[in-house]
Amino acid sequence: MTATTTPAHPAGRADWSRAEWIAFADRLLAGTRRWASPGNARITPPGAEGGYGNAVDGLEGFARTFLLAGFRIAGERGEGLDDLIDFYAKGISTGVDPASADRWVRPEEHAQAKVEAASIAVILDMTRPWVWDRLDQITQERVIRYLSAIVGDTTYPRNNWLWFRIVVETFLRSVGGPWSAQDIADDLARHDSYVRADGWIADGEDRAFDHYTGWALHLYPVLWSRMQGAADLAGGRLPADVARLDRYLQDAVALVGADGSPLIQGRSLIYRFAAAAPFWAGIIADVPSTSAGRLRHAADLVVRHFADAGAPDERDLLTMGWHGEWRRLAQSYSGPASPYWATKGMLGISLPADHPVWAAPSEPLPVETGDDLRIVRAAGWLVSGTRADGIVRVVNHGTDHAQPGSDVGDSPIYTRLAYSTATAPLHAGRAWREPLEQSAALTDENGRSSHRAGMELLGNRIDGDVAVGGSVAAAHWIDPADVQTRHGSGIAGDVTPAGRILTISFVRGPWEARLVRVDELHPAACSLRIGGWPLATGSAPTAFADGSTARVAIARGDGELESSIRLLVGAGEPAVVERDDASPLGLVASVPVIELDAAGGEWVVVLVGLDGARTAALEHAAATLAEDQVSVTWPDDVTTTHDLTLFRSASLTDR
Incomplete structure (x- = not known):
C-alpha cells in the first residue's frame, strides 16, 4: 500500500x-x-x-x-x-x-x-x-x-438492485422485447417502501444509509425517467421522486x-x-x-x-x-x-x-461558507461541518446496516459512533471483530470488545448551537463463525450479552461531549473502553497520553490534524492504540482512547475532538452532571446546559 x-x-x-x-x-x-x-x-x-x-x-x-x-x-x-x-x-x-x-x-x-x-x-x-x-x-x-x-x-x-430490473425491462419494452408490467410495478413499490424521512432512502430493509442513497436510489429514478417509454410506466411519480431528491441534496x-x-x-x-x-x-x-x-x-x-x-x-x-x-x-x-x-x-x-x-x-x-450544524433524521446522524478546517463530521446513533434488536457484529463502515471526511474507519479483519475507534465497548478478560449493532435511536434535536442525539445498545460479545459473508453487515457468530450501554452525544463545532452509562453489566466485563477518531499516516504520528487526555496529530495540507479524547467525568486512563495496515489513508493508524473499570449505573463523560484548526485549549473543557441535566464547558470557554430527561426511556421516537 x-x-x-x-x-x-x-x-x-x-x-x-x-x-x-x-x-x-x-x-x-x-x-x-x-x-x-x-x-x-x-x-x-x-x-x-x-x-x-x-x-x-x-x-x-x-x-x-x-x-x-x-x-x-x-x-x-x-x-x-x-x-x-x-x-x-x-x-x-x-x-x-x-x-x-x-x-x-x-x-x-x-x-x-x-x-x-x-x-x-x-x-x-x-x-x-x-x-x-x-x-x-x-x-x-x-x-x-x-x-x-x-x-x-x-x-x-x-435493495438497490431493483432498479437494474426496471431499467432493463424499460429498454426491452422500447425495442419490442419481452417485459413485465408486474415486475416494474413490484420494483417501484419496493423502492417506495425504502423511502425514509427528508428524502433519504435506505438501501433495503435494514438501517443502511450510505452513498447508495445518492449514487443508486436517487440516480436511477432520474435516468429512468428519461428513457424511452418510461413516462408511460411511471404513473405520474416523477414529481415525488424529484421532490425527494431535492430534499436529500440539501443534506448531501x-x-x-x-x-x-x-x-x-x-x-x-x-x-x-x-x-x-x-x-x-x-x-x-x-x-x-x-x-x-x-x-x-x-x-x-x-x-x-x-x-x-x-x-x-x-x-x-x-x-x-x-x-x-x-x-x-x-x-x-x-x-x-x-x-x-x-x-x-x-x-x-x-x-x-x-x-x-x-x-x-x-x-x-x-x-465553505460557515460552520454547519444539522440532523439527518433518517440515519440518526448529527452533522457538524467547520469552516476553519473544512471537515464534516457525522455522529451516528441510528445507522448499523442491521435491524433494531439484532445481535450481529458492528460493521466498521456503518456502526461506529462517528465518521468524517478526514478520517477512515479501521477496515482490517480485526476491526470487524473488535470495535476500537469511535466506540464505547465493554471488554472481557479475553480481550473481546462488545458490539452495539441493533441499538435503538432515542432521539435527536438541535439545542441552540449544539446537536444532541442518543442511543441505547444491548452490548454483546461475539465469537465469530468460521465462514462470514460481508456485503456491509457485521460479523455473525455465537453471542454473549455484555451489558446495556446508553450513549448520548452533544456536538458543537469540532467537538463531541459523549456521555456513556452502562447498566445490566455482565460479571465478565472488565473494562469500558471509549475510542476517539482514528488518524492514519505513512509513518509514526505525533501521539501522547497523560493525565486525562490522549492526543494524536498528523500532517494535513499545510498544518496538522489532531484527534483527541479527554476524560471530564469519571476515573480512567488515557492511551493511544496503534494498528498497522488497517486504514486506506495510511500505513499506521492511531486511536486515542480512555480505559475505565467497568461499573454499572455511573455516568462517564469524555470530550472527543477532531480539529484541523487547533483554535482552542482542551484543558478548558469540563462537565458537571445533575439528575436531569448536564453542563458542558467547551474548549473555547463557552458553557452550554442540556436536558437529559428525553433520554430516560428507550422507546422514544425520532425528534
Whole structure:
C-alpha cells in the first residue's frame, strides 16, 4: 500500500470547465481500452481477480466504462466520436455472440451480470441514435435475448438492485422485447417502501444509509425517467421522486468536505467519485432548492479530490482503494474493473456544451461558507461541518446496516459512533471483530470488545448551537463463525450479552461531549473502553497520553490534524492504540482512547475532538452532571446546559 496525504483545502480554485471534464473522461477511457479483449467485449485491467472470476471482471470492465463512453457520446450528440462508438459497438456485438470466446457472462449464468446489464441498457437508450440504431439486426436480436433473461426473475436482492430490473425491462419494452408490467410495478413499490424521512432512502430493509442513497436510489429514478417509454410506466411519480431528491441534496451537499472528500462511510467506497452522481442527477432533474452552480461545484470538488490524490494512477487506471490502491477496502467479490462505477460521477459530461449548468456561477458548499450544524433524521446522524478546517463530521446513533434488536457484529463502515471526511474507519479483519475507534465497548478478560449493532435511536434535536442525539445498545460479545459473508453487515457468530450501554452525544463545532452509562453489566466485563477518531499516516504520528487526555496529530495540507479524547467525568486512563495496515489513508493508524473499570449505573463523560484548526485549549473543557441535566464547558470557554430527561426511556421516537 502507498501512503497518502490528505489533499489541502482547494480554496479559491476555479471549477473545471466542461473541456477539463471531457479531458479527464478521455483519460479514464484511454487507460482502460488497452486492456480490452480481442473482440472488445471484456475489459480487464491488471490486478487481482475478483471473487466472481475473470469473466465477470471483464464484463464489469466493459459495462462500467460503457457508462462513461455513453455520457461522452450523448454529450457530443455523437459528433466526432466514431472511433469510440465503433469500439463499444464491436464489444456489444462480440459480447452477445454465443460463439465468441470473449462473450459476456449471461444473467442466468451469474447474478452480477444483472447489475452490468443495467448499465448496458441505460446507455443503449441514452445513445440510441449513435449506438443501438447502428447495430445490425442480428446483434440487436441477440442483445434482446441477453437482456430478456431478467424478466420475471425473482432472485434479485431486496435493495438497490431493483432498479437494474426496471431499467432493463424499460429498454426491452422500447425495442419490442419481452417485459413485465408486474415486475416494474413490484420494483417501484419496493423502492417506495425504502423511502425514509427528508428524502433519504435506505438501501433495503435494514438501517443502511450510505452513498447508495445518492449514487443508486436517487440516480436511477432520474435516468429512468428519461428513457424511452418510461413516462408511460411511471404513473405520474416523477414529481415525488424529484421532490425527494431535492430534499436529500440539501443534506448531501453538507456531507462533502471543503477538500472535496465525501464522507468516508458505508460500503463500496472503491467507487470513489461516484459520490458526485446525485449532484448531477439534481441538475438534470432541475431541483428547485439547491442551485445548479452549487451542485456542479460539489461534483467538481468530489472528482478533483481523487484526481489530486492520484486516482487514476500513473497508468490512468482506477485501483481498488480510496486514494491509492488498498484492496481491503473492496468487497470480497470486487475485481479490477469494479472501481469503474466511479464513472457515475461523470454523468455531467452527458450535458451538452450549451446546457446552462456550464455557465452557472459556482456557489460554495455549506462548510465553505460557515460552520454547519444539522440532523439527518433518517440515519440518526448529527452533522457538524467547520469552516476553519473544512471537515464534516457525522455522529451516528441510528445507522448499523442491521435491524433494531439484532445481535450481529458492528460493521466498521456503518456502526461506529462517528465518521468524517478526514478520517477512515479501521477496515482490517480485526476491526470487524473488535470495535476500537469511535466506540464505547465493554471488554472481557479475553480481550473481546462488545458490539452495539441493533441499538435503538432515542432521539435527536438541535439545542441552540449544539446537536444532541442518543442511543441505547444491548452490548454483546461475539465469537465469530468460521465462514462470514460481508456485503456491509457485521460479523455473525455465537453471542454473549455484555451489558446495556446508553450513549448520548452533544456536538458543537469540532467537538463531541459523549456521555456513556452502562447498566445490566455482565460479571465478565472488565473494562469500558471509549475510542476517539482514528488518524492514519505513512509513518509514526505525533501521539501522547497523560493525565486525562490522549492526543494524536498528523500532517494535513499545510498544518496538522489532531484527534483527541479527554476524560471530564469519571476515573480512567488515557492511551493511544496503534494498528498497522488497517486504514486506506495510511500505513499506521492511531486511536486515542480512555480505559475505565467497568461499573454499572455511573455516568462517564469524555470530550472527543477532531480539529484541523487547533483554535482552542482542551484543558478548558469540563462537565458537571445533575439528575436531569448536564453542563458542558467547551474548549473555547463557552458553557452550554442540556436536558437529559428525553433520554430516560428507550422507546422514544425520532425528534
